[in-house]
Amino acid sequence: MHVADTLKILVSVEPSQAVGVANALRRAGVTVDEVLEEIGVISATCAESSIAAVSAVPGVLKVERQRTIKLPPPNSPIQ
Amino acid sequence: MAEANGFDKPNGSNGSGNGKGGHHPGYTGRFLISFEPGSAGKAASLLKDKAGLSALGARDAGAEAASSENMVFEEIGAAVVSALPDQQRALMAAVADSSVPITLMEPERVVWAAMLGNAVAHGSQRVSSLPPPRRDSLDGPVVAPPALPSPGLLSADYLRGYTAALRGMLSGLEGGISPSLDVPRDLEAAAMSATWGLQITRVIQSAQSGHGIRVAVLDTGMDLHHPDFEGRIIVSRSFIPGEAVQDGHGHGTHCIGVSCGPRDPAGTQRYGVAYGAEIYVGKVLSNGGSGADGGILAGINWAVQNKCQIVSMSLGSAVDVSEPFSQTYQNAARIAEQKGTLIVAAAGNESNRPGYVAPVGHPANCPTIVAVAALDSALRVARFSCGGVNGDGGEVNLAAPGVDVFSSWPMPLRYNTISGTSMATPCVAGILALYAEATGLRGLALANFVLKKSRRLSSVRDFGWGLVQAV
Numbered sequence: 279m280h281v282a283d284t285l286k287i288l289v290s291v292e293p294s295q296a297v298g299v300a301n302a303l304r305r306a307g308v309t310v311d312e313v314l315e316e317i318g319v320i321s322a323t324c325a326e327s328s329i330a331a332v333s334a335v336p337g338v339l340k341v342e343r344q345r346t347i348k349l350p351p352p353n354s355p356i357q
Numbered sequence: 358m359a360e361a362n363g364f365d366k367p368n369g370s371n372g373s374g375n376g377k378g379g380h381h382p383g384y385t386g387r388f389l390i391s392f393e394p395g396s397a398g399k400a401a402s403l404l405k406d407k408a409g410l411s412a413l414g415a416r417d418a419g420a421e422a423a424s425s426e427n428m429v430f431e432e433i434g435a436a437v438v439s440a441l442p443d444q445q446r447a448l449m450a451a452v453a454d455s456s457v458p459i460t461l462m463e464p465e466r467v468v469w470a471a472m473l474g475n476a477v478a479h480g481s482q483r484v485s486s487l488p489p490p491r492r493d494s495l496d497g498p499v500v501a502p503p504a505l506p507s508p509g510l511l512s513a514d515y516l517r518g519y520t521a522a523l524r525g526m527l528s529g530l531e532g533g534i535s536p537s538l539d540v541p542r543d544l545e546a547a548a549m550s551a552t553w554g555l556q557i558t559r560v561i562q563s564a565q566s567g568h569g570i571r572v573a574v575l576d577t578g579m580d581l582h583h584p585d586f587e588g589r590i591i592v593s594r595s596f597i598p599g600e601a602v603q604d605g606h607g608h609g610t611h612c613i614g615v616s617c618g619p620r621d622p623a624g625t626q627r628y629g630v631a632y633g634a635e636i637y638v639g640k641v642l643s644n645g646g647s648g649a650d651g652g653i654l655a656g657i658n659w660a661v662q663n664k665c666q667i668v669s670m671s672l673g674s675a676v677d678v679s680e681p682f683s684q685t686y687q688n689a690a691r692i693a694e695q696k697g698t699l700i701v702a703a704a705g706n707e708s709n710r711p712g713y714v715a716p717v718g719h720p721a722n723c724p725t726i727v728a729v730a731a732l733d734s735a736l737r738v739a740r741f742s743c744g745g746v747n748g749d750g751g752e753v754n755l756a757a758p759g760v761d762v763f764s765s766w767p768m769p770l771r772y773n774t775i776s777g778t779s780m781a782t783p784c785v786a787g788i789l790a791l792y793a794e795a796t797g798l799r800g801l802a803l804a805n806f807v808l809k810k811s812r813r814l815s816s817v818r819d820f821g822w823g824l825v826q827a828v
Contacts, residue, residue, distance in 0.1 A: 288650055290684040293692060310653055314658035316696070317689035321651035326690040328373075340684045345719060347653070347672045349577070349646030349779075350605045356706055356741055 284313075285317055286344035287329070289320040296320060299337040306331055362691055363724030365805045367813065367822045390436040390448065393458035397431040403459060404429070408447040410438050484790050496747035506542045509680040551627035553734045554615075554758030554784060560630050560791070563827040567631025567790035572616055573660035573668045574783065575653060576609030578602040578640035580767035583610060585622045586636070594659055596652040604645030607766050611773060612671045613638065614765030614784035616790070625772065628764045630787025630827070633794075637665050643671060650685075653720075657689055661698045666793045666803075668693070669786035671779035673718040682722045682750045690725040694800040700756040701727040703778035704753050705743035714818075716746035717753060724750035727789075727804055730820060731759020731781040738819040742778055745818045754804075755811055757781035757788075788827045 291299045296315045303310055309323040321344070324332060333341050350357055374736050392400050404410040404427070412427035427438040451459040579586075579593065581603055593602040604610045618629015619638050639656035642648040653672065658782060660668045690700050705718030721728035730753040731739035738744075739760050745752040759781035766773035785807075792807050793799065811823040 286649055286651055288386040288654065288683075290685045290688045312655050312658075314689075316652055316658045316661040317654065317692050318659070319652065319654045319685055319689055339688070342650075342683060342685050344681075345674045346647060346649050347642065347674050349606065349608055349642060349672070351646065355775055357608055357611070357775050357779045 284323050284325055287324060287332065288312050288342045289322060289332065289338055290340040290342075290345055291318050291320060292319040292339070295337045299335060302335045303332065306335060307314070308332060362687070363750060363799065364727065364752075365808055365822075366752065367808075367817055386736065387437055387439050388445070388448070388462055389672075390438060390459060391461035392434040392436070393460055396458035397429070397434045399458070400429045400431065400434075400436055403451070403457070403674060404436065404438065406537060407451040407457065407459070408440065408444045410440060410444060412436055412438060412681040412785045428611055451796040472554070474690060509824065510700055550567035552758075552763050554602050554762055554780075555627060555630070557734065557758060558784060558788060558825055558827055560632075560788065560827040561627075563791050565631075565791035565794045565795055565827075566620070566633025567617065567787065568633035569635075570631065570633075570667065570790040570793045571635045571637055571655070571660075571663065571665040572631060572786055572790050573639055573663070573665040574609065574613045574616060574670065574786070575639040575641045575656040575660070575668060575670050576612050577606040577642045577644060577646060578604040579609045579613050579636075579638040580604050580765070581638075583765055583768060583771070585614070585619050585765055589617070589619075590635040591638060592635070592654075592663065593640070595640040596655045596659075597640050597643045597648065600640065600643055602638055604640075604767050605647050606642070607770075607773065608646065608779065609638070609640070609642070610767050611762075611764045612669065612779060612783040614783075615762060615780055616669055616787040618765060626763065627774075628762075630784060631790040634790045637663060644727045648672070650683075654685070654689060657693060657698075657700065661693045661696055664696075665698055666799060667786050667789050668698055668700045669783045670700065670720070671777070671782045673703055673705050673721055675707045676704065676716055676722060676747070676751075678716055678746060679746070680716075683719055683722070686749070687723040687725060690720075690723050697799040699727065699789060699800050699804055700725070701782055701789065703782045704730045705726045706731075706741040706777055706779075708741050708743050710738065710740045710742070714744040714746060717743045717751045722747060722751040725801070726750075727754045727785065728821070729754070729778060729782045729785045731776070731778045732756045732814075732820065732824065733760035734758070736814060736824065738816070739776065739778070741776075742819065744816075745821070753817075753819060755785055755808060755822055755825050756814065756820040757784040757825045785825050788825050 295316055296310045296313050300310045300320050304356040315322050401412050401414055404412050410427055412429045415428055415430045429436040445732040448462050451457045452462050551561055595602045614629050617631050617634050620632040640810045641656040685786045702721035704721050707715035717728045759778055760776045761774050762780035793803055798806050808822040811825050813823040814820040
């Protein structure tokens with residue numbers, strides 16, 4: 279798998295199903311980064327081509343790409 | 358779906374501003390003077406001797422006395438006067454002089470009938486005469502005139518601080534430095550030795566400290582060795598692989614200062630709101646200032662696990678016009694809210710007004726996240742502040758001081774003055790903590806309570822419910 283094909287995603291789940299869905303994602307070849315049971319989110323890394331398969335995993339409510347947030351440098355007057 | 362996810366919206370929130378009412382400065386330009394008990398009989402002659410002011414005693418005044426007259430209220434040891442700048446200076450000198458029985462001077466405020474109680478008690482009745490509520494089942498537009506908060510508390514500390522600062526201001530005058538008397542802001546700022554932001558949000562008048570409330574600030578971490586935070590309860594965790602919580606950028610330390618800074622920092626003005634709150638530092642942005650959604654959500658998860666009532670997020674990314682909010686963040690925020698954790702986020706700094714108003718960014722554009730805009734000390738929207746261009750969660754909910762905000766910074770610089778919706782956000786977070794302590798409210802109930810107490814400004818698109826108020 280080329281690094282260029284991988285992206286960071288967010289998977290929304292019912293909090294009570296988080297652990298189960300994470301296991302299913304792993305079985306589907308997805309790298310699970312964090313299972314956030316309190317708020318019903320799984321962060322993961324997968325190939326772009328796998329997004330459709332991820333969406334089809336039972337218990338997955340929504341799949342999104344992760345955004346990156348960037349602050350201005352420390353010496354910027356507007357932060 | 359009828360579930361309540363978002364916040365109540367103020368009247369006329371059609372995305373283009375309601376254009377009604379215009380600016381409400383809140384002050385009349387006159388001054389309230391207080392006298393020592395027992396000295397009220399001498400009040401009129403004191404005003405004449407010290408400041409050349411003629412005042413009518415209320416006992417002598419007939420019913421036909423104009424409300425614009427200088428008036429002494431002997432029964433309550435107070436007076437209301439109009440004063441020219443040099444008369445103001447003379448009055449301030451009299452207050453600072455402990456041998457003169459004039460004890461306090463403050464600007465006269467405009468006061469409206471307190472509509473808030475009615476709105477809360479009869480909310481549904483009011484709404485029934487209005488157009489149907491918008492989606493998100495916000496409580497519905499409320500027809501409230503700009504309701505100013507109840508009178509502040511005049512504690513002994515307040516009076517001491519006020520008098521000390523007036524003495525300081527006077528010595529500046531005697532030294533030939535003539536501070537701008539742009540009353541009332543400068544007067545109060547000088548009096549209270551606190552940032553303009555704490556003045557204008559009436560944090561100074563609050564009796565609360567945020568005691569017992571946990572405020573999580575998800576940002577670049579904190580300078581854990583900053584002297585102003587010695588003795589505070591601080592729980593911290595890094596969500597940036599390879600980086601410790603210690604703030605290598607500054608942004609996080611500044612935001613924590615605004616939300617939770619000390620009441621009496623040594624050698625400088627007060628700059629923080631919830632000085633009694635427990636500080637939860639979640640480092641979700643690197644020392645270089647960047648972070649991904651995964652780490653930010655991990656920080657939110659940690660805050661919810663730790664039962665933080667407030668999460669402050671001075672972070673975000675730009676969205677396009679009509680771009681929808683992140684369903685993942687919205688779900689997370691909704692679940693957090695149900696567990697008693699309210700999330701506040703910066704509206705964003707992508708605007709370049711007046712030509713370009715950018716939409717409220719991600720994740721503040723989620724219906725269940727409080728989106729905070731920035732204004733300056735003249736209550737103008739900040740040039741960079743994003744606006745409620747997108748509906749469906751993309752509204753600005755509230756505005757707070759976000760231009761030239763003084764707060765803590767990593768040592769050795771110790772303090773810094775910067776601008777941004779990043780600075781407005783922790784101010785709201787701190788004030789939410791004060792109300793959480795005072796009312797026991799949490800989540801959306803807390804948010805809606807505070808929204809309705811804000812000081813309405815001209816544009817709903819730019820300010821939402823208006824300027825946040827602590828009392």
